[in-house]
Amino acid sequence: MKAYLDGQFLPLSEARISPLDRGFLYADGVYEVIPVYSRFPFRIDEHLRRFQDSFDGIRLANPHTNDEWRAIILRLIAESGFDDQQVYIQVTRGADIKRDQCFPKSVPPTVFLFSAPLTGPSAVQREAGVAVITAPDMRWSRCDLKTVSLLPNILTRQLSADVGCTETIMLRDGLLTEGSATNIFMVKDGVIVTPPKDHRILPGITYDVVLELAARHKAPHEIRPVTEAELRSADELWMTSSTKEVLAIATLDGQPVGKGALAGKPGPVTRQLHAWFCTYKEEVMRHGDA
Ligand code: PLP
Numbered sequence: 001m002k003a004y005l006d007g008q009f010l011p012l013s014e015a016r017i018s019p020l021d022r023g024f025l026y027a028d029g030v031y032e033v034i035p036v037y038s039r040f041p042f043r044i045d046e047h048l049r050r051f052q053d054s055f056d057g058i059r060l061a062n063p064h065t066n067d068e069w070r071a072i073i074l075r076l077i078a079e080s081g082f083d084d085q086q087v088y089i090q091v092t093r094g095a096d097i098k099r100d101q102c103f104p105k106s107v108p109p110t111v112f113l114f115s116a117p118l119t120g121p122s123a124v125q126r127e128a129g130v131a132v133i134t135a136p137d138m139r140w141s142r143c144d145l146k147t148v149s150l151l152p153n154i155l156t157r158q159l160s161a162d163v164g165c166t167e168t169i170m171l172r173d174g175l176l177t178e179g180s181a182t183n184i185f186m187v188k189d190g191v192i193v194t195p196p197k198d199h200r201i202l203p204g205i206t207y208d209v210v211l212e213l214a215a216r217h218k219a220p221h222e223i224r225p226v227t228e229a230e231l232r233s234a235d236e237l238w239m240t241s242s243t244k245e246v247l248a249i250a251t252l253d254g255q256p257v258g259k260g261a262l263a264g265k266p267g268p269v270t271r272q273l274h275a276w277f278c279t280y281k282e283e284v285m286r287h288g289d290a
Pocket of ligand 1: 033178182202207
């Protein structure tokens, strides 16, 4: 696999950083993941905008202009041997000669990218939906920043992995926040509902696409807090992310989502949203971002 490290393109297996890198010592850095379809980076401007918000949020100077980022990303995509990719970008506060929590002075950031094949959900998962569990949200109060400090997410995600489930949905103060690496949407009585973009969730790029598609197609939707009780009595649930796109949730803590004949199966609104998402993706690949 191909990588980029501090100005050089190289095979990923040859990339090396210092053990004093603050990303390694403190998880002091930010990241992005950009999906690439047929070598076309999806919503790159939006990803770079969110990246800038993450830089600002941790008081780290962005080492590149958007044009420079675009050039690096496009070259990495061109040099990678697959059409559908996920480009991972990470910038840390660099490697000082000592270990000290305070920001180092005159230390260049470490800039690292690599591209891997984009592997979405399997055909079976798409068709049947997936199982998820819930857990308390134990993260900090700036979940809107995409930082590499992911230990709470990792521990939370592992709870679902341990029981063979695909995602862990987090609850804080009786309210739905998000999945360990996804945003969550529910449908109740035909209305799509998702929590607002505040400090408690990551402002997902796919979350925005889904809400834009709902607005474009005049599908009723509301952005408001979702209680645990509402989550558990939802007619439909799905998760969104750059790698999962729109993925139906079939069971929540072992209980089928929804009622009647469709209980435990992807519902009509979920299927519709996924279909709109796929059409939109094709459109973007043909004509560029709308
Ligand atoms: N929420 C969290 C905590 C995430 O880590 C991610 C993606 O990695 C998302 C939501 C979904 O964001 P996006 O749609 O931009 O991939």
